[in-house]
Amino acid sequence: MATLLEMRGISKVFPGVKALDRVNLTVEEGEIHAICGENGAGKSTLMKVLSGVYGYGSYEGDIIYAGETLQMRSIKDSEAKGIIIIHQELALVPLLSIAENLFLGNEVATNGVINWPQTFARTAEYLKKVGLNEAPATKVEKLGVGKQQLVEIAKALAKDVRLLILDEPTAALQENDSQKLLDLMLELKAQGVTSILISHKLNEISRVADRITILRDGTTVSTIDRADITEERIIRDMVGRDMAHRYPDREHKPGEVLMEVSGWNVWHPEVRERQVIADAAFTVRQGEIVGIAGLMGSGRTELAMSIFGKAYGRNISGSVRMGGKEVDTSTVSKAVDAGLAYVTEDRKELGLILDEPIVRNISLANLAGIATKGVLDKHREKKIAEDYRRAMSIRTPGVHQKAVNLSGGNQQKVVLSKWLFTDPQVLILDEPTRGIDVGAKFEIYTIMNELVAQGRGVVMISSEMPELLGMCDRIYVMNEGRIVGELGKAEASQERIMAMILKTVNKEKVA
Structure with a gap:
């Protein structure tokens, strides 16, 4: 040749x-x-x-x-x-x-x-x-x-x-x-x-x-x-090293229920007669990673976005409880105040301002955290960004580097830093490792484990079933806007997840 x-x-x-x-x-x-x-x-x-x-x-x-x-x-x-x-x-x-x-x-x-x-x-x-x-x-x-x-x-x-x-x-x-x-x-x-x-x-x-x-x-x-x-x-x-385990080890120690969603219904923002989410209900406990599995179009992202500040959909109904108390998540700021954070699947369009530096992107969701009497403290902003750069191992010459110049994995760490700075109790991660390499994936998984070790809860939406099986303590299965099943870590498998999806598909065809 x-x-x-x-x-x-x-x-x-x-x-x-x-x-x-x-x-x-x-x-x-x-x-x-x-x-x-x-x-x-x-x-x-x-x-x-x-x-x-x-x-x-x-x-x-x-x-x-x-x-x-x-x-x-x-x-x-x-x-x-x-x-x-x-x-x-x-x-x-x-x-x-x-x-x-x-x-x-x-x-x-x-x-x-x-x-x-x-x-x-x-x-x-x-x-x-x-x-x-x-x-x-x-x-x-x-x-x-x-x-x-x-x-x-x-x-x-x-x-x-x-x-x-x-x-x-x-x-x-x-x-x-x-x-x-x-x-x-x-x-x-x-x-x-x-x-x-x-x-x-x-x-x-x-x-x-x-x-x-x-x-x-x-x-x-x-x-x-x-x-x-x-x-x-x-x-x-x-x-540069062997990765005997794709997913870092973690001891499963779930605590009290942190978040409970019940009776959640969402209608399409433009097609009036189309219901996108139907009567969804799930819980997240302290120290727990909860997965949401489903095929493209099953409603996973729509569910997450509608809960987080009603960022998607109309005629949204249902309740969200944090620590047993019903909370208002009708706007993004109210959802953040309630203890929620959402890392979007599209980091470049919705997660970052690419032409802005890392320091500005990290502080963006919590400007109050770097302000004194309404005036932004640039020195505090830089210090916090530097702290996250070190803690998250963001590979960059400095925090004034524009986000557009970072690799995909480092961009994702900046998005995570932005939302962690809001101090959430429950972090919703939508396709958190899409388009990043195995080394960066392992680092993201490690960060997730550290969060739940602190008593927080994580909701992980992913199209990669091995990733859900490797990281999650429980997995909810979605199809056509409905949660059609729940599997614990010990019983979950790709075959069982697909069987749940196909079972509901066949039921709908018969109906």
Whole structure:
């Protein structure tokens, strides 16, 4: 197999941070090459160098592609060579059609006039190649995330892609959509397309990758051939140590009931006749991690958001008791005063102000905690931020670093710090480890254990069943807006959880 790409001694420095330190990467023609590493290891930075986002002159080292040394100054230069990157945040225009998105900046035109019949015909061909059965005139905003990801790949094919870079392509996808995307990668491989895959999902990497290169702290640690790929080997090289236990040990010592939700009903904010949550009830005890399992669309996030300040839904009814007393959670500030905190599943859109520094993000939910007679105390704000930086092991040169410049795992620690500063009794965590690596996950799990050891309660919503089984003392199972079962740690299993979900689905079909 011939070498298609070689990156030699790539180094990249940002203010205060050396993101890449003489990284080497070799990719063979026609292979799927995975890149793994903890958040902040340099994976995305390396791919931005390759794709021209960070142009020639802003880094050190050489890029040899198809036998030619490249000096790309922009994405346009890399695309001209057939190097196409699909970022984790998709770059589609929602109000334009699929066809318009596919050929945006690459229009099928003669003398400046777009040939629409040919544009739609070619779009249909590319959509067929990626297995997407949608009309070319369909607006992208009408598509789910999984289908939008396929549109991005079709867009790459329209640019005569030779080397396709996918950065966390399945992070926001359901299991079925993830499998379809991996199948498509294998089909493209059979057609001669070379791919570089960045992913934290080790089972997906093990399924499709021919080789894996592992980065740690901006340096190349190892490249592993397919025959030698194991999750244990990947984890050891990523974090620099063996992880005999994915989940930190914790002694289960539940105390009194901290929080009790009963008769909780929520209606859709726009579709008046649709009930989203129906008569939900659950409890959380001191020193306990309670999980909520369910498929996408089961109502887990809607339940959490509606409880926390009625941030979702309308005609909300039911009661919330904290320490046996009914509390008012009708606004976010009242929910915080009652002892609740909610870490959203979307940290970038809803959890952080990305252009603000860490220090400002941490204090944002509790400005009263850094104020004296209504005046913010900047010195106290900085001290508290520094305390959380040390306690949470937030990897950053300083607390005045903007949140946008942090890795996903460190961003999540900032969001956690923000809500811990409000001193909650019950912390609701919605997909707390989504899009972060195994090392950062372990750190988040450890923080959760420390919280419950202090007598607090944690509600954990997660799409990863092994994570729920590994961390939770009890698990509630949701389906179609209802809590359909409860399992203790000893009796919980993936099979039993799915059986509860499927049982209710079948009941509904019969009805």
